[in-house]
Amino acid sequence: MTSTSKPATLDGRFRLAVAQLNPTVGDVAGNAELIRAARQEAAGLGADLVLYPELAIAGYPTEDLVLKHAFVSHCMKSVDALASETADNGPAMLVGTPWLDEDGKLYNAVALLDGGEVQAIRYKNDLPNYGVFDEKRVFEAGPLPGPMDFRGIRIGVPICEDIWNDEVCECLAETGAEILLVPNASPYWGHRAEERLQVVVARVVESGL
Known part of the structure; x- marks a missing residue:
């Protein structure tokens, strides 16, 4: 996608909006509208960037839906359409989506949308394959990621399971990330909040981010 717009710049502060949405698995159009509505609300609050859930455009867990080429293509085209809307100099978006690369490999990905374009893509490295999770069967594991450059800030985006072990966050810290x-x-998993908090604290202590 090409655009004549350039990403907006920060004014010395970084305002993040976290969109805790409940996307419906398979409802790409409906999920895109949830994403748009959250961005509009975030814009009214002066946000620079909106962070959405993992696989927000597709719904989670997608299971065999992502094995359907037409579904993945629909997701990617919808992400491109959302990216074009960021040419208005409003908030950028970090949107979770299935992503098929040029080599035909399918990833659980996050796309940075800003300035009317998909500015960067990062892939999930640590794919869970236990309990209700079945990601190794449908996705490729991405390489260890480096940070994304967002308006002068280097953002590390480990995707979900990527923070349950230290390797991805350690790589992001070593390659210059400033925030995770x-x-x-x-x-939903009852009584899990404390365990998740402990995981996050461990990654913060280890990485300094």
Whole structure:
């Protein structure tokens, strides 16, 4: 996608909006509208960037839906359409989506949308394959990621399971990330908040981010 618009710049502060949405698996159009509505609300609050859940455009867990080429294509075209809307100099978006690369490999990905374009893509590295999770069967594991450059800030985006071990966050710290933003979309699990907090604290202590 090409655009004559350039991403907006920060004014010395970084304002993040976290969109805790409940996307419907398979409802790409409906999920895109949830994403748009959250961005509009975030814009009214002066946000620079909106962080959405893992696989927000597709819903989670997608299971075999992502094995359907037409579904993945629909998701990617919808992400491109959302990206074009960021040419208005409003908030950028970090949107979770299935992503098919040029080599035909399918990833659980996050796209940075800003300035009317998809500015960067990062892939989930640590794919869970236990309990209700079945990601190794449908996705490729991405390489260890480096940070995204967002308006002069280097953002590390480990995706969900990527923070349950230290390797991805360690790589992001070593490659210059300044902050970690972690999209997540686990099914509900009672009494899990404290365990998740402990995981996050461990990654912060280890990485300094």
